[in-house]
Structures are given as structure tokens and as C-alpha cells.
Amino acid sequence: MPRANDDAAALLQEYADLLAITGGDAFKARAYEKAARAVGGYHADIATLDAKGLREIPNVGKSIADKVEEYLTTGRVALIDEARAAIPPGVRELTAIPNLGPRKAMLLYDELGIASVDDLAAAIRAERLRGLKGFGPKTEQNILHSIDVLKRSSGRRLINKAMDVAEQIVADLSAIDGCERCTYAGSLRRMRETIGDVDILVAAESSAPFMATLVDLPHTAEVIGHGDKKTSIRTDQGLQVDLRVLPPESWGAGLQYFTGSKAHNIRTRELAVRAKLKLSEYGLFEAESGKTLASRTEEDVYARLGLPWIPPPLREDRGEIEAAQRGELPDLVTEADIRGDLHTHTNLTDGLSSLEDMLAAAHARGYAYYAVTDHAPDLVMQRMTTEKMLAQRERIAELQGQYGKMRILHGTELNIAPDGGLDWPDDILAGFDICVASIHSHFNQNRADITKRLIRACENPHVAIIGHPTTRRIGKRPGIDADWDAVFDACARTGTALEINSHPERLDLRDEDILRAKRHGVKFAVDSDSHSTTHLPYIRYGVGSAQRGWLEKDDVINTWPLTKLRRFVRKGGS
DNA sequence: GCCGTTTTCGGCCCGACTGTTTTCAGTCG
Numbered sequence: 001m002p003r004a005n006d007d008a009a010a011l012l013q014e015y016a017d018l019l020a021i022t023g024g025d026a027f028k029a030r031a032y033e034k035a036a037r038a039v040g041g042y043h044a045d046i047a048t049l050d051a052k053g054l055r056e057i058p059n060v061g062k063s064i065a066d067k068v069e070e071y072l073t074t075g076r077v078a079l080i081d082e083a084r085a086a087i088p089p090g091v092r093e094l095t096a097i098p099n100l101g102p103r104k105a106m107l108l109y110d111e112l113g114i115a116s117v118d119d120l121a122a123a124i125r126a127e128r129l130r131g132l133k134g135f136g137p138k139t140e141q142n143i144l145h146s147i148d149v150l151k152r153s154s155g156r157r158l159i160n161k162a163m164d165v166a167e168q169i170v171a172d173l174s175a176i177d178g179c180e181r182c183t184y185a186g187s188l189r190r191m192r193e194t195i196g197d198v199d200i201l202v203a204a205e206s207s208a209p210f211m212a213t214l215v216d217l218p219h220t221a222e223v224i225g226h227g228d229k230k231t232s233i234r235t236d237q238g239l240q241v242d243l244r245v246l247p248p249e250s251w252g253a254g255l256q257y258f259t260g261s262k263a264h265n266i267r268t269r270e271l272a273v274r275a276k277l278k279l280s281e282y283g284l285f286e287a288e289s290g291k292t293l294a295s296r297t298e299e300d301v302y303a304r305l306g307l308p309w310i311p312p313p314l315r316e317d318r319g320e321i322e323a324a325q326r327g328e329l330p331d332l333v334t335e336a337d338i339r340g341d342l343h344t345h346t347n348l349t350d351g352l353s354s355l356e357d358m359l360a361a362a363h364a365r366g367y368a369y370y371a372v373t374d375h376a377p378d379l380v381m382q383r384m385t386t387e388k389m390l391a392q393r394e395r396i397a398e399l400q401g402q403y404g405k406m407r408i409l410h411g412t413e414l415n416i417a418p419d420g421g422l423d424w425p426d427d428i429l430a431g432f433d434i435c436v437a438s439i440h441s442h443f444n445q446n447r448a449d450i451t452k453r454l455i456r457a458c459e460n461p462h463v464a465i466i467g468h469p470t471t472r473r474i475g476k477r478p479g480i481d482a483d484w485d486a487v488f489d490a491c492a493r494t495g496t497a498l499e500i501n502s503h504p505e506r507l508d509l510r511d512e513d514i515l516r517a518k519r520h521g522v523k524f525a526v527d528s529d530s531h532s533t534t535h536l537p538y539i540r541y542g543v544g545s546a547q548r549g550w551l552e553k554d555d556v557i558n559t560w561p562l563t564k565l566r567r568f569v570r571k572g573g574s
Numbered sequence: 575g576c577c578g579t580t581t582t583c584g585g586c587c588c589g590a591c592t593g594t595t596t597t598c599a600g601t602c603g
Contacts, residue, residue, distance in 0.1 A: 025575080027575075028575050034586095061575085064576060098601090100600095101601050104600070139593065361582075381588055382587075382603095383587060385589085441603065
């Protein structure tokens, strides 16, 4: 279920944006931004906190605690409502365009009355921005391109947002009398990186109580359609949810049908037709007699088609049918296989939680090992120093053994400079248990330079993992342009793992990249890149991507026992 | 607006890049 923390954080962030747009005190805006981040990543559910508890959240003082409390009791904050009323919502929307910040958004609104992304695109095409201070031809082109990127991703949600909604609805519907089965299907069950709408299935004799409950849920904002077999609603966050209630004997066929993908279902239906059968959401039937052959479970349906059950993340018609027919489906890695997280932060750099809190949360997840990998000095804004790093190492040595048998690894996330160089010289790097190296800037280098840059990082004997390799941010920033086949070759040759970063905004590498990299013999690390204790569970989404990339347990280095992992990290050195 | 102390106000992540400008503002990480 979405925590109140997320809603409050969004509200505080909105107020920070509004302050920045109206040109208020920049430090005040920053204060709200910092508070928003802290509330969003706070370990406790704010709905359970009193005024004093709220004040204990870092960067939350009296004024912001009062506003959060007002939100918790009334559902709104008067001051934020006022600020919102002063600026059309479309103006804030403009700042979602990369390289267009609050000042330019406000200028566009003040000078030209532009109050939406569509307005802006139209204004540029009508050449109305000519002569506007700070906007030249290059900027116009960049904005148009960015709007394009934005549009292409619009309408789809990050997987964690859709998952929160789906899991809450499944819990609500499962509690109703007469509910035999209930789960989510569709692209969410296939663990796609973004979700268009949420499909919920229920197996029950009578549909009415489920339909009625969905329509009356607190987050239901609009009823799109309300029928006997199907009801569709839109949540207050604009996410469409379709509920289908199936007779229990059709559960398996329905689940198979509504899980998709469309391409996979076309293939399974073709198989049916060739066997003189008919496959629908109600079951697998003999074409002539109409006799039901299978429908109660997915396993039955696949078996009657001559196939083993196919895990949903594989159902994209990317060769899974053929592999299933040959009995060569991969034995996919699962979340339970993950023995540790190899890329995480603390509040020593830009994390929100303390070292001790992160370790306690990692231990609670049952990890056998856990790497602390704060940023290194080249990311100047993080103000890391060699002294701070060494102090952290000492502290970790003290804490070793205090979290059951979990081994704490001292690592770092290095910054790969434009020339492929790293923050620290080799003798310092040698002191770490594990080094992740990632690109954080200069995304626009040409393909040849980026490729050389990544390969040079791989060739460093201390770099075990390339973090978020493409640096993309879903819906916000495309990935860097590299000769990936050359990079994958270098990873395989040097024994450098590629990260599958599990943060829902990154999911980097993507499933297609993973499939490609695996063919080069690359190993992978599924990491959370946690900046708060609340981010550790994101690993499930990285595992989802790994499954979509057909990875097995042995492909993922953080499923390995520590001794084997340590051998890999040494890259053939001593 | 928050924080930390120098306990009552001054500092707040800092540097680089881009596209604009003609010396810099805005944006980003």
C-alpha cells in the first residue's frame, strides 16, 4: 500500500517547486525539498507518528511538522493549496522537461502565457519564442526533443507505483467472503519496467461484491465502466485498474489470458489451433465438440498445449515457446536466491539513513553479506574525503559481527571520469572489499569516447561492477550511447559484472540489454542502490528485470557464497 | 525553513556545463 510518507513527500516537493517557480527564497525551497526526501525515505510510517515523532525526521522542523500534521488530519495543507492556486498546474508541468527549470518556466508563463507542455510545443513551432531572453534556436530544438521523450513515456507508470496500488487492491478483495483466488495479472505480473494499467483477477462464484468494493475504494476517483464481468476505475493518481471476476473453474485460463503478453498469447493460440483446439480466457476446448480440456490452472492449460508452465517474465514471444518445447526454459533467478546487496549508500554521502540503520535493515532481510558503497571524492557535491572513507571503514570493522552472521563489506561507488579515470589511485582502491564504478555526468560524449571510457573502467583491476551502466532514467533521460557489444565483451574478458540497478526509476540494465550481455558471457549484480532503508526491497524489481533477461542463479554474482564472490571481485589477482 | 552552535543568527553540497551572452543565468548532479 502506498504509505502516507509518499503522499506527504509529493506535497512537500510540490510546494518546493512552487516556491522555486515564484522566485521565493531559494534556501526555503531547498529546505522543503530536503524535507520531502527525508519524509519519503523515512523508515517509519508517518501516519503512526505524533508531532514529536514527526520532528525527529531529519530536516523536518516545527513549520514543516505542522504542515505534515495538518495533512495527516485533514488531507490537505492550506498554505500549499493557496500556492497552488496562484500558478496554473501546467507551469509546474513544464519543469518536467529536462533542462527547463523553474525560472524559465515562469518566464514562459509571464511573457507568453504558456501554461502547459502542449502550449510550449505550439509556441515554439509558431516561432513565438523568438526574441525571448535566454531562448535561442538551440534551446528551442532541445526543448522540442525533450517534449518528445516525455510524450513517449507518458501514460505509463513506474512499476513500484503500480505494484503498490495492485497489492493493496488484491489485499482488499482477498478479504471478501467468497473470494477463492485473487491476484494481479498483465504487464505487472510479467514485471515490465513500466505499467499502462493494472489488471486484477478474482475467482469467485458471484462477482457483485468485488465490483462494488472496487468502486467504493478510497482511492477510486472515477468509474470508467461497471459491469458484471468487468469493472474499470481510475485512481486519484490517474492509474486505470481493470477488475475481472472469473468462475473458479476458469481461473487458470483467465490468468493465462490476462497475463499476456499479447504476442505470447497469439503464439499459444496458434499452438491450440494447430492441435484443433480453441484457447480463450474461459479455457482450452476441443474445437469441434466444445469439450473443455483444461482451464482450472495455468499449468493444466500449458500442459495440454504440450508445454511446461512458463514464468510470466518470459512471456514476451522472445523464444520462450520454442525453449519450452525443447525443454530448455531457464531456471530463473529468484529474489530468495539473492544473498546480499552490493550497491548501497548511507548518510555519509547522499543516503538518508545511518550506517547502523542500513545494516539493521539489511540484516532483517536475511542477507549473508552487504556492501556499503558510498560515493567517492570526484562527485564533489557529496563532499567525500579519504579521511571520512577511512573512518567509515573503521566503524564497519567495529560493527562486524554485530548483525548476526551478516558480513559487512566496505565498498565505494566510484565516478567514471570522461577519460575513464576513477576517484582514487590503485593503492587506495585496493583497500576496499568491493568497488562499483558508475557514470554520473558527461552523458553526451560521442559513442567512441563513451565506449573507451567504460572499457577503461572495466580494465581497472579493482572495479568489480559497473553501476547503472546506461545511466538512463525512465521517462526522463535516455541512456548514454555506447558500442554495447564492445563493452559487454570487455566485461566478459576482464571479469567485470554489470549491474542491474533495481531502483524503479532506473532498472538499468534493461531486459533487452541483459539478454544481449548474457550472450557475451557477462555476469551480473542485482543491486538496490538504496539511499534509505525503505529502498532495500526494490531489489524485487531488479530481480524481475533479471528474469525478463532470462538470467539464472549462477549468472548473478550476489547469489553466490561469499568466498566465490570474493574470488570474482579479485578479478584473477591475488 | 532547518540546523547547529559561536545559543540567536548565519550558512545552507559546489562545481561544471550549456547556450546564451559579451560576462552570465539557469540547470544539473
